Amino acid sequence: MAVPATSVVVLDRGNNTTCTVNLHGATVVSWRVNNQEQLFVSKQSVFDGKRPIRGGIPIVFPQFGPSNTGPQHGFARISRWELKKPPERLPTGDVEAMFQLLDNEYTRTMWNYPFSLTYRLILREKELHFNISVYNPGAETLSCNLLLHTYFKVPDVRRCQITGMRGCTYIDKRSPIALVWNPWLEKAKEIPDFGEEEFPNMVCVESGHVTSPIVLPPGTVFEASQILQVM
Numbered sequence: 001m002a003v004p005a006t007s008v009v010v011l012d013r014g015n016n017t018t019c020t021v022n023l024h025g026a027t028v029v030s031w032r033v034n035n036q037e038q039l040f041v042s043k044q045s046v047f048d049g050k051r052p053i054r055g056g057i058p059i060v061f062p063q064f065g066p067s068n069t070g071p072q073h074g075f076a077r078i079s080r081w082e083l084k085k086p087p088e089r090l091p092t093g094d095v096e097a098m099f100q101l102l103d104n105e106y107t108r109t110m111w112n113y114p115f116s117l118t119y120r121l122i123l124r125e126k127e128l129h130f131n132i133s134v135y136n137p138g139a140e141t142l143s144c145n146l147l148l149h150t151y152f153k154v155p156d157v158r159r160c161q162i163t164g165m166r167g168c169t170y171i172d173k174r175s176p177i178a179l180v181w182n183p184w185l186e187k188a189k190e191i192p193d194f195g196e197e198e199f200p201n202m203v204c205v206e207s208g209h210v211t212s213p214i215v216l217p218p219g220t221v222f223e224a225s226q227i228l229q230v231m
């Protein structure tokens with residue numbers, strides 16, 4: 001049986017509140033709350049099961065940025081993930097699903113370590129909860145980055161305010177926990193899977209562990225979580 005290049009899993013909470021996950025990268029490609037889309041996906045994004053999806057929430061692992069041995073931002077966003085637990089309604093009415101990525105021949109060519117990544121999503125009435133964990137089942141210590149590269153859909157980035165950064169040191173490009181990115185016009189022109197007229201409609205607020213590596217001794221797990229909420 002032919003396996004489709006990309007396929008999606010939908011968490012449906014009712015009341016036009018849904019979350020759609022593409023198994024290519026376990027990329028959340030849509031989050032609708034009362035039918036209002038919250039995430040940006042470029043019209044130029046290519047769904048060929050090879051390239052990363054340009055938008056939604058790609059998962060950056062095992063490294064942020066370029067690498068000598070593998071693709072930019074790692075292979076998790078271009079690997080096909082398994083659906084570990086299909087969407088299930090919880091007693092609260094919320095909907096939960098789980099995804100998993102294990103090391104395989106392909107990942108071993110770029111990063112020769114065993115690992116298990118587990119991604120758990122819970123869709124609530126106005127919130128989306130993310131839990132992601134990296135487990136090291138091997139005998140060697142692992143060192144990696146992990147980040148959720150969230151592309152928010154906004155009416156006009158030039159009129160956007162991102163709060164909660166007060167007191168943070170501003171470093172152009174990187175910070176240990178949160179990164180804000182928009183290509184703006186010139187860079188947008190250079191990105192093949194991004195329309196140059198689209199930059200006002202998105203802003204990435206990325207949370208993760210990128211400036212220093214996550215160090216995982218054998219048999220240990222690193223867990224991170226993120227909650228998105230519509231006010």
Ligand SMILES: O=P(O)(O)OC[C@H]1O[C@H](O)[C@H](O)[C@@H](O)[C@@H]1O
Pocket residue numbers: 052072073173179180181204206
């Ligand atoms: O084009 P990509 O590989 O998806 O990377 C998109 C962007 O990701 C991050 O936000 C980096 O800080 C940017 O430098 C990079 O351009």
